[in-house]
Amino acid sequence: VAPRRIVVVGASLAGLRAAETLRRRGFDGELTIVGAERHAPYDRPPLSKQLLAGTVEQSACALRRSPDLDATWRLGTAATALDPARGRLRLADGAELRFDGLVLATGCAPRRWPGELPAGVHVLRGLDDALALRTDALGARRVAVLGAGFIGCEVAATLRRAGVAVALIDVLPHPLAPLGPVLGGLCARIHAEEGVELHLSRRVAAFEGAPRLTAIRLDDGTRVEADVALLALGAVADVRWLAGSGLRLEDGVVTDAWCFADARRRIVCAGDVAVFPHPLAGERPVAIRHWSNAVEQAAAAAGNLLAPEDERRRYEPVPSFWSDQYDVRIQSVGLPERAQTLELVEGSLETRRLVALGHRAGRLVGAIAFNSAAGIAAPRRQLAEQLQRTTAAADAHVASA
């Protein structure tokens, strides 16, 4: 039976795109969008780039919304409990919403440091975080960025370009772990050339200063002076509110290949919170925490929620990602972190323009490009063709079962 009352939890990229797909596919029932943040949906990629640099303001980050959405918005109110069997969702303000279709799109939260921290230590996930970091960091004597993943590296690059002194600290020997040691090493070189002080293979031993940060002490005794720090330690899905719901929870909500999280197939899940099977990932389900996945999975999940069983489609996309650091645009397709070998097929490390292909057991699993939008197109196509074949084979297997 087609749902008549759908609730979307999470009013950001995946939630908004799911809601729009529902309407585009003809859903004319009651639609409610619940969001913990008080802001209307906005885009996160500029938060570590243009918004942090001050070259765009908050209004430029707003996500464009379809004027025909006809939804009830419950912003500034988190969902706090879910009862799938009764089709009930409880909100922080005590309200209870009934649903016969649910989209979970609650994204991630930044991983936090255990214990008390001095003033001046930030995290970056939302607009309010970014505005607070900008206010503090642009006037800082020196900013320490803890964690050289994509967000840490982007913040380091943005602040350097704004003339701020930056130290970048990570426990690993090179930044951007998914790129592997060679390309991660290239990133380290680029940051060093741009004037970032790198402390790699180092752990933080202590934050010094009270009430405000003055320095960070590392495990080798080095004292990195800093009056502002960013904890860029990765993102985790906060699914504690779903404990007891019966849904399968890992670092996110586990779904099947059609984005369904429950056996009755009334609950779908999309975006950073979704953990799902993917042919490139092997046996274990994965989370693909990138912008384009949030958009594509939201559309797929919403489509499947409305579709009759025989018209549902597996969600097996070509993962893709970009990151801007200085004058370098890094792009990746597939899951290059799964590669056993990474081979440079175009360009060179010196020119900061290159394409590298990642293989596993003789098959292409991913590719990485630096400043080569054209070079990433061919591996993207090849991965799409590979996936089309495996998806068709899986569908045929289901049909014959």
Ligand SMILES: Cc1cc2nc3c(=O)[nH]c(=O)nc-3n(C[C@H](O)[C@H](O)[C@H](O)COP(=O)(O)OP(=O)(O)OC[C@H]3O[C@@H](n4cnc5c(N)ncnc54)[C@H](O)[C@@H]3O)c2cc1C
């Ligand atoms: C600083 C930054 C820079 C980025 N840059 C890039 C980039 O360059 N390229 C790229 O590909 N990706 C980038 N990303 C990743 C990309 O933004 C995410 O993949 C995308 O935002 C995921 O969308 P989502 O809707 O799944 O989750 P989110 O955007 O995290 O939104 C989830 C929403 O759900 C809300 N919520 C959570 N729990 C509840 C609850 N219980 N009840 C109600 N609401 C709830 C949250 O408050 C949030 O508003 C970046 C992310 C960040 C933080």
